[in-house]
Amino acid sequence: MKATLRIKLATVRVDTDRSLRDIIQALEGLQVAGAEEAGSARALIYELGTDTDADFAVIETQMRTEPLEHLFLVAPNPTPGILMRAIKMGVREFFSLPLNEDEIGAALARLRDAAPPPAADIAHKSGQVLHIIGSKGGVGTTTVAVNLAAALTAEHRGLKVALVDMNTLFGDIPLFLDLKSKFHWGEITKNINRLDDTFLTNILEPHSSGIKVLTSPAHLNGHTAPTPEIMDRLLGLMRTMFDFVIVDGGQSTDDTCLRVLQLSEAVLLVSVLSLPCLANTNKLLKSLTSLGYTSRDKIRVVINRYLKKSDVSLTDAEEGISQKPFWVVPNDYRSSMSAINQGKPLVDLAPRAAITESFRGMARALVPNEQPAPRKRGFFSLGARG
Numbered sequence: 001m002k003a004t005l006r007i008k009l010a011t012v013r014v015d016t017d018r019s020l021r022d023i024i025q026a027l028e029g030l031q032v033a034g035a036e037e038a039g040s041a042r043a044l045i046y047e048l049g050t051d052t053d054a055d056f057a058v059i060e061t062q063m064r065t066e067p068l069e070h071l072f073l074v075a076p077n078p079t080p081g082i083l084m085r086a087i088k089m090g091v092r093e094f095f096s097l098p099l100n101e102d103e104i105g106a107a108l109a110r111l112r113d114a115a116p117p118p119a120a121d122i123a124h125k126s127g128q129v130l131h132i133i134g135s136k137g138g139v140g141t142t143t144v145a146v147n148l149a150a151a152l153t154a155e156h157r158g159l160k161v162a163l164v165d166m167n168t169l170f171g172d173i174p175l176f177l178d179l180k181s182k183f184h185w186g187e188i189t190k191n192i193n194r195l196d197d198t199f200l201t202n203i204l205e206p207h208s209s210g211i212k213v214l215t216s217p218a219h220l221n222g223h224t225a226p227t228p229e230i231m232d233r234l235l236g237l238m239r240t241m242f243d244f245v246i247v248d249g250g251q252s253t254d255d256t257c258l259r260v261l262q263l264s265e266a267v268l269l270v271s272v273l274s275l276p277c278l279a280n281t282n283k284l285l286k287s288l289t290s291l292g293y294t295s296r297d298k299i300r301v302v303i304n305r306y307l308k309k310s311d312v313s314l315t316d317a318e319e320g321i322s323q324k325p326f327w328v329v330p331n332d333y334r335s336s337m338s339a340i341n342q343g344k345p346l347v348d349l350a351p352r353a354a355i356t357e358s359f360r361g362m363a364r365a366l367v368p369n370e371q372p373a374p375r376k377r378g379f380f381s382l383g384a385r386g
């Protein structure tokens with residue numbers, strides 16, 4: 001059964017409000033959104049008053065900032081000018097006064113029957129979400145996210161891999177992959193209720209390696225930030241479309257990133273062999289698990305920029321964080337910097353470098369070759385769909 005579709009009412013006349021409520025209440029699967037539910041409404045019925053300029057400004061803001069997907073307008077005698085503006089705004093239908101209950105009932109029933117199901121109705125398939133977070137800024141979180149994604153597609157042809165930039169402003173992924181993305185996060189947050197696989201496919205930017213990228217806005221212009229609820233819906237859908245969803249989580253521990261952590265099959269916590277960084281790694285390991293966001297066995301520590309002759313050894317690190325690092329990526333400033341400057345993943349830029357082999361090895365560890373897709377979820381059972 002489909003979930004109830006909520007409709008927000010913004011009326012001028014009491015009679016209009018009453019009639020619309022009666023019509024909606026008579027229709028199964030539709031509901032008027034209460035004041036506290038306004039943020040979950042997917043359609044807006046707006047009655048124009050005498051100041052139509054102000055009305056259109058309000059409508060435009062609401063459609064942009066709320067997850068509203070469909071617009072209906074009510075007006076006594078819409079002039080051709082008003083009709084044109086309404087059409088440009090994507091109005092679905094115009095209801096003139098006095099209201100024709102049958103006509104409105106039929107229009108709303110059509111909306112209900114055509115609306116795609118919300119996230120809760122989408123069957124979850126077996127894609128894996130890998131959340132990459134840094135124990136500090138600049139430790140190589142984006143380097144790991146981008147190059148692991150590229151290594152996964154290089155090691156396992158046919159594997160569907162997506163890369164999501166959770167640094168939701170000025171993220172670096174377009175730079176790392178030389179992408180000029182037409183769309184970004186703002187499209188998702190603005191249109192969350194239109195989100196389905198077709199919509200998402202249009203928003204994601206394809207890279208020549210086959211990776212599909214959700215980039216962050218490159219400039220400030222009032223985009224709504226993703227919320228935990230948006231992540232539920234987005235990652236729920238992405239799991240049905242991809243084998244791996246690699247999330248560059250940066251250093252954020254806001255509610256949205258914590259939700260991604262909860263939704264992830266595995267978390268790669270990137271650190272380097274320095275005392276401040278290892279101290280942070282330790283604090284993160286303890287707090288994220290004691291607060292119940294994830295379990296210890298899901299968090300894997302990646303030591304990046306490893307140099308054999310460093311003051312802090314791998315054994316010191318292991319003792320300090322009470323956990324064996326999952327992977328060690330060698331230090332290679334030259335290759336990693338050239339890769340960024342040329343906008344290429346390491347598998348393309350320096351296919352024979354040790355750092356590239358390290359990322360390939362990490363990809364193989366995540367998807368053991370030639371093994372049937374395991375049924376059980378869990379870090380060590382991460383596998384490609386068959």
Ligand SMILES: Nc1ncnc2c1ncn2[C@@H]1O[C@H](COP(=O)(O)OP(=O)(O)OP(=O)(O)O)[C@@H](O)[C@H]1O
Nearest residue numbers: 137138139140141142143305330331332333336337
């Ligand atoms: N294994 C490595 N060896 C040498 N240099 C590296 C390595 N990994 C990353 N770097 C370098 O470290 C710098 C920071 O890398 P990156 O942007 O991936 O870090 P980040 O943690 O995502 O940073 P930010 O906090 O700004 O998002 C870059 O100049 C990159 O080339």
Ligand SMILES: [Mg+2]
Nearest residue numbers: 141142172250
């Ligand atoms: Mg980064």
